[in-house]
Amino acid sequence: MTEPILEMKNVVKYYGDTAVLNGISFSVFRGETKIIIGASGSGKSTILKLIMGLDKPDAGRIFVEGEDITKFNERQLVSVRQKIGMVFQESALFDSLPVRENVAYRLYELGVDEDEIDAKVRQSLGFVGLEEAIDKMPAELSGGMKRRVALARALIGEPEIMLYDEPTAGLDPVTSKKINELIITLRDIKSVTGVFVTHRMRDAFTLATEYATNGGRQISFHTEDNFLCIANTRFLMLRDGAIIFEGPDEVLRRSKDEYIKRFLA
């Protein structure tokens, strides 16, 4: 059996006296996208921070590519973080740096050659459709553009795993769709493993029901039907720091649990 690329085992996290995560265990396999849903404060974003090593669990263990990163210090985490890209809730772009330097940040840190940086930045911005914004400052960008630049920044190091912390929160439906399509492209065309945190069910179901195909020059998007069912995207639902559902969207929609039914309504 294949080893999971990400794994949490009985993770507990307290903030003050409140248990934000209470014995969370789940696995994400290579190429899979895990959609974590739940109400605000249910611990969704905390899971991403723990995977990235930005916070430490109070109990339990976290594995990335089979390696236990739970006790890693900041210096040991650098190599782990090179495998992971993260899109933060409010983009978290460095507001004193132009788009070019924001996107190239990781490469500057690694001491990559200037010409190579320029080519990679243009490629990354081209993927999110924002090549023309290369010299703009973050303050000059709209909310949707900021999220796309944040996505380009996370992708520059060609990570194997992407963490998305509510990347569509506060965006209009058209911009949300554009971001969802980029995430679907990463999953289906580039086989990037993902953990997608949201409380917007519309976006979650878009990810679970749409897929991308590469027709050579153009990527096209389709919706699953009776003949094709997306198997690489699964849901995980949190309530008060505990997992109350794990499985595909079809099972989630048919759930008899009152809380889940209310949440999906």
Next chain:
Amino acid sequence: MTKMPVSPKAAVKEVQDVSSLAAKAFASMFRRPFYVRDILTQMDIVGVGSLTVVMLTGFFTGAVLTLQSSKTLTTFGAVAFTGQLVAVSLVRELGPVLTSLMIAGRVGSGIASELGSMLVTEQINAMRALGTDPIKKLVVPRLLATTSMLPVATVMADAMGIIGGLFTSVFVLRISANLYLARAWNGLSYMDLFGGLLKPIVFGATVAIVSCHCGLRTYGGTQGVGRSTTQAVVVSSILIIIFNLFLTRLILVYTR
């Protein structure tokens, strides 16, 4: 209102956190990568950016000190020693302390608000996620900039203070410029200069570490940024005044 640590436990924790940050920053100074561009930018902000305020403070402090001391000196028939009194007071005490307080207000608040804003908008987490140590990237350049630029700013303030005193002596007290400058020059010893430059190095490190600490433990959104900024200035200023007493005592013991 500024929330200060009230319980002894909280106070000890605060001291422990500040000391830990200082130790980490000091250890990071000698590890690659070295952010030279960030260090130079911070030196420009702290040094060049504070020059006007520091020079004005020095000039008017020297002028006022001359006016205030002249009355007492006249009583003893020692008005000719005005230059010496002004120079020694400025170089030993007023220059380092006032310059450090001005920079604590101008630069310390800037550091705390900048880092606080970066923290609440998750830019610090983004930095860590992209493989950068925030202490190396943010704290070390600010620490090096304040410790190196504060002595320079102090020298400027001292010089402007002596010029301010000269101005008042010549135009108000009618003391000759030569006499004033000769007394000022002869009144200063190398140990005065040493003490006057040691203090701003210590005060500079204090302002940087305290302000970075306050910025990096900001919580509660924009309101929290304001609270951190106030704390940075208040704590830095109080520590400068307290450390000044101990440093003065230390310098006097070793230069006797």
